[in-house]
Amino acid sequence: MAEAIRIRDRAIEFLRSAAPVALDHFRAPLDVDHKADQSPVTRADRATEQAIRARIAAEFPDDGIFGEEFGRAEGESAALWIIDPIDGTRSFISGHPLFGMLLARMVAGVVQASAVALPAVNEFYAAARGGGAVLNGQPIAVSGCTDPLAATIYVNEGERLWRTEPELLSRVMQLGQNRRFSYDCAPYGLLASGHVDVVVDCGLEPYDYLPVSLLVEEAGGIITDWQGQPLTLESDGRVVAAATPALHAALLQQVFS
Template sequence: MRITDTDIALAMALADAAGAAIRPHFRAPFDVEMKEDASPVTIADRAAEQAMRALLAAEAPRDGISGEEFGTTEGSTGRQWVLDPIDGTRAFIAGRPLFGTLIALVIDGWPAIGIIDQPILKERWVGAIGRPTLFNGKPARTRACRELSHALLATTSPALFDDSQLHAFEHLDAAVRSVVLGGDCYNYATLASGWLDVVVEAGLKLHDFAALVPVVEGAGGHMCDWSGDPLTTTSNGEVIAVGDPARVEEILEAMACRGH
């Protein structure tokens, strides 16, 4: 899987374009609409994705695009740009800078480049297969976690789990030191920088997780689904991110009880 400096530069230009579209609306008056899946959307979500699509149309017109707000545009290269203009729209609506723009380049079904960009705090994590993750241009590293009982676990909301998923999460909750709620994609960014140990979520779509994989793994962490398998375009949306890969088997074992 070949990643070029030009690919990474385009991904960063997409983040710049999205941030320029988002910032004027942060903590400003705007209408909120509810989509069919009961999730909110704002003018900032749509403006940011439109800005990124316009840049891709100019710079990579043969690549595919999959965006949260405007669907999928087929390409002819085996490469697909996966865009989530504002991951954490509820935080954005509440004036909380804990949302992020997610940009991924997926090649033949595998996440190859990922960006988590927080345009208000001007924090950016850039990951690419075979390269170290950078946070604002400097290497980011996950932290060691000697025992699962020492781990700090995060999830956006337990309300997003179904009954069996919640059962599994509660068993993991009981095995760790403490739990942080909320955060959306920002949890994965702080895990990549060594401030969290584990993030567990379910019900994610490709645009929610594709960008996270290169960021976390390029910082020394590991991402997989709840069965321990790698995350690809065919994954079911159950996601585990671990800062210290040595803890993966213990996490999977703790969560294996669902349905029992």
């Protein structure tokens, strides 16, 4: 656990050091390109990832790196760093302050430490396997909600679900005492800190879901794919996270079965 906490602290520092790179471009004139899947990308995404990669390469030269913008570079060790330099580029280019920065280190396919930053609002979440979860250095924990009818439910990518999974979305919207449509990584931080009870998400890549997965788990929650299977590099990007096992099980039965 001590090693995981050490890596967690380095991950936080890597994101803190790269945050000014992203913020220098935030709410400033910015050219936007589009990838093959029509998702946007900017020089801020690329510069931020380069800054994070440089810190990793300097301190962990034997580790591999897998980033959204520059792909995967294999290392000599069993460790792999996962980077999403700006999680929520659409939020970023529209001036919305809840874009994130995501970083995780896996060893032999298991996430050992991660950091989730919301630099525009100065929130830095992090987790170490076996060492709990923190927000700006203070311990955090999920709520104790077990009843899906009483839950606060955040639905990420609502328009995508409306197009591709309308019946599932309808089932989700019949649950919860409070429902909000949302995007990106911020809802997972809210879940880990006890403000949100459920996050439903889809269309994610490993660099989107792996860093937040450890944060949720170390805060006491549960996060899986829609079939209830653990998240891995090969998962299909459809995610459900909940504050308690009972709440998660109820969602799997009532929404995803």
